[in-house]
Amino acid sequence: MHSLSKLGLAGTLAWTASAVLAAPPAIVTQGKGAAIACAICHGEEGGGNAQAGYPALARLPAAYIAKQLADFKAGTRRNAVMSPIAAALQAEDVDAAARYFADLPRPKPAAVAADAALVARGKDLANSGDWGRQIPPCFKCHATDGTGVPPHFPPIAGQNAPYTEAQLKAWQAGTRANDPQKLMRTVARHLTADDVRAVAAYLATLGPQEGTK
Amino acid sequence: MNRLAGYLLCTFALGGVAHASDGPTAPPGKDPAAHGKATPRKVARTPARPAPSRFTPPPANAIPDDEFGRTVRLGRDIFVHTQQYARDYVGNGLNCANCHLDDGRKADSAPLWAAYVVYPAYRKKTGQVDTFQSRLQGCFRYSMNGKPPAADSKEMTALVTYAFWLAQGAPTGTRLPGQGYVKVATPPRAPDLARGREVYRSNCAICHGADGEGTQVNGEYAFPPLWGKDSFNWGAGMHRVDTAAGFIKANMPYGLGGTLSDQEAWDVALFMDSHDRPQDPRFKDSVAKTRDAHHDEDCLYGRTPEELAASLKKRAKSGK
Numbered sequence: 405m406h407s408l409s410k411l412g413l414a415g416t417l418a419w420t421a422s423a424v425l426a427a428p429p430a431i432v433t434q435g436k437g438a439a440i441a442c443a444i445c446h447g448e449e450g451g452g453n454a455q456a457g458y459p460a461l462a463r464l465p466a467a468y469i470a471k472q473l474a475d476f477k478a479g480t481r482r483n484a485v486m487s488p489i490a491a492a493l494q495a496e497d498v499d500a501a502a503r504y505f506a507d508l509p510r511p512k513p514a515a516v517a518a519d520a521a522l523v524a525r526g527k528d529l530a531n532s533g534d535w536g537r538q539i540p541p542c543f544k545c546h547a548t549d550g551t552g553v554p555p556h557f558p559p560i561a562g563q564n565a566p567y568t569e570a571q572l573k574a575w576q577a578g579t580r581a582n583d584p585q586k587l588m589r590t591v592a593r594h595l596t597a598d599d600v601r602a603v604a605a606y607l608a609t610l611g612p613q614e615g616t617k
Numbered sequence: 618m619n620r621l622a623g624y625l626l627c628t629f630a631l632g633g634v635a636h637a638s639d640g641p642t643a644p645p646g647k648d649p650a651a652h653g654k655a656t657p658r659k660v661a662r663t664p665a666r667p668a669p670s671r672f673t674p675p676p677a678n679a680i681p682d683d684e685f686g687r688t689v690r691l692g693r694d695i696f697v698h699t700q701q702y703a704r705d706y707v708g709n710g711l712n713c714a715n716c717h718l719d720d721g722r723k724a725d726s727a728p729l730w731a732a733y734v735v736y737p738a739y740r741k742k743t744g745q746v747d748t749f750q751s752r753l754q755g756c757f758r759y760s761m762n763g764k765p766p767a768a769d770s771k772e773m774t775a776l777v778t779y780a781f782w783l784a785q786g787a788p789t790g791t792r793l794p795g796q797g798y799v800k801v802a803t804p805p806r807a808p809d810l811a812r813g814r815e816v817y818r819s820n821c822a823i824c825h826g827a828d829g830e831g832t833q834v835n836g837e838y839a840f841p842p843l844w845g846k847d848s849f850n851w852g853a854g855m856h857r858v859d860t861a862a863g864f865i866k867a868n869m870p871y872g873l874g875g876t877l878s879d880q881e882a883w884d885v886a887l888f889m890d891s892h893d894r895p896q897d898p899r900f901k902d903s904v905a906k907t908r909d910a911h912h913d914e915d916c917l918y919g920r921t922p923e924e925l926a927a928s929l930k931k932r933a934k935s936g937k
Contacts, residue, residue: 505881532677535719540872553832553839556823584823591872 426507429500430495438492440499445485451511454608457566462508467555471501474584483578510611513562518605522598526606530601538594542603545587550607556584562611568604624668671764673794674722674730674783685753685778692779695772696721699761700837702773705875705919708762710831710838710847716760718854718868722783724795725867730784733795749777759853762895781892798863802934804880805928813888820870838874844892851897851918857926859915861886887925890917 407504428448435441442461446452460549461469475481482582509554530550532540543550545557552559560568574580575592582588677693680686695702697720716721721729724854736749743755751774754765768770780862781831818827824840826832852932854860866882868874877885897918900907908919915932917925 528678533719535723537675544871547834547839551834552668553834585820585870586876587870587872 426504429497429504431497431501432504434580435495436492436494439497442505442533447502447507447511450505450508451513452564452567454492454516454564454566457564460510460513460563461551463552464506464509464558465552465554466499466502466506466577468558469505470498471555471578472582473498473502473536480580480582481574494523510559510562511599513564513608513611516565516567516605516608518609523606523609525598526602526604528567530606538590540601550610560607563607565601565604565608568607572600572604602606633716643697644764652668660885663699671724671788671795672730674728677720680782688778689767689782691771692775692777692782693720697774697781703757706757706761706766706772708764709842709849711761711841711849713756715760715841720782723868724794725797725799726864727797727832728783728795729774729780733780734821735792735796736786749780755778760849760855762848762850762853762898798860801859801862801866801879801882803808803929805884807929808878808883808887808922810884810888810891810922811882813884813891815887816877817888818833818886820881821885824871829889843889844894846895848893848894849897852899856894856918857914857916858883858886858890861890887922891922 409427428443430436431439433448435444435518442536445458452458452460472481473490473493474486476483477493477594479487481487520564529539529543533539533544542560545553546560547553547557550559550561572578572592572595573585574590576595578589592600626928680689680693691702695868696713696717699707700710712736716727717723717729718726719728724731732752733749736752737746739745740747740752743751747755750767750768751772753776754768757765817829820845824832825843826840828845829843829848830845832836832840833849838847838909849855855864862882865886866875866877866879869877897907897911899911901910906921912918912920915929920928
């Protein structure tokens with residue numbers, strides 16, 4: 405039923421592409437109690453919402469998604485919208501949603517107007533870092549072109565800029581403190597506000613990425 | 618208090634550079650560090666400089682767009698993506714840039730610019746004066762567990778050109794601050810495998826794997842293997858526990874360099890180097906004979922951790 409309606413709604417999708425997509429679980433499309441449907445903010449295809457800064461979830465490793473939800477629940481990662489939803493989620497729904505989004509191809513992010521110099525600076529930081537300021541390149545841990553190294557280093561390419569920017573600021577402020585070994589908090593501490601904007605703008609220009617699960 | 622500490626640190630750092638006994642020897646009388654040491658009053662009056670200023674190589678985007686620049690770029694590609702660009706010469710899963718961070722530019726990570734200016738030099742390891750080319754051939758033979766490219770090969774020319782380009786403006790024949798790896802003082806307690814395993818588990822395993830196997834993405838190593846068939850062999854510099862401790866202390870965990878204690882760096886270096894890896898290509902007859910012929914150093918080749926600890930203790934006592 406779901407795959408049928410998907411075919412009807414997204415007629416532009418090639419039949420072969422839609423045929424391999426699994427039907428989304430109920431938690432994604434309908435939600436359960438206080439845990440509202442994932443799709444409302446993240447989209448049924450997991451593309452997120454760039455304007456609102458809701459992250460793309462497609463292609464994030466299932467173990468990574470499950471860990472984030474557990475961390476929201478535990479309070480090591482805090483967000484006004486997501487924390488209460490995570491607290492209301494049941495284990496089987498976490499598992500179902502995580503597996504569903506991990507299997508989706510990451511949609512091409514919406515084109516954003518970004519300052520070319522800013523994007524170039526972000527590209528430099530992502531590829532080479534700036535060791536004089538103790539900034540390692542993003543792509544050393546998140547893999548070439550930011551496709552991610554599962555399960556701990558998520559894909560960062562093709563993520564929307566407002567979300568990436570908010571996360572880097574959250575690492576800096578400590579409202580996100582769920583990184584293993586303080587790796588991201590340490591890197592973020594060395595980034596200026598301009599670095600953050602530059603990296604976020606550049607990463608949003610990449611993709612869609614196949615990445616790895 | 619701060620002034621005194623700064624002065625002591627300065628003297629120590631300079632002394633460390635001047636007396637580092639491993640590796641090539643700088644020509645006498647050309648060492649600015651020796652000069653600084655002879656005039657301590659001068660140093661004492663400049664308290665705001667705890668460490669000598671470091672050479673800065675040109676930025677990557679300054680490679681010229683001409684024929685010379687093309688060879689520099691090829692050299693950098695070989696250095697960073699050795700698996701793709703010098704496949705025929707590599708016998709494991711490593712890239713040069715795994716141990717020479719920031720594409721060979723990072724100080725205290727055996728930067729290319731500092732290596733370039735200290736060759737040709739006599740080396741105990743080979744018992745001869747090595748040119749920069751023959752030194753690089755050693756890297757291929759041991760660290761890359763492969764077969765060295767010829768001195769006049771396209772690959773060697775490109776690597777030398779990249780190093781030369783990085784070193785532009787640096788004085789030759791002198792040890793630059795940041796050269797090689799830092800020397801980590803012999804730890805108060807003998808390096809210990811059990812403690813090292815714990816340091817590894819909580820600091821290294823996330824990238825290098827629970828069993829040092831590295832992490833692969835699409836068939837390529839995103840994080841290098843630290844032991845086993847795809848890692849450096851028993852003849853590589855990194856198999857020396859003191860060398861590994863120096864690399865780890867300054868550079869690991871990646872992005873968190875300097876956060877491990879000296880003791881932790883030694884313990885985890887011992888743990889890493891206690892695992893099996895490809896045989897020393899100089900192996901002849903037996904491990905014991907090969908050890909006696911080639912492994913007069915702080916390593917576990919044909920030695921138990923206890924024997925290594927005893928040798929470290931002796932060395933610390935004799936002040937060498």
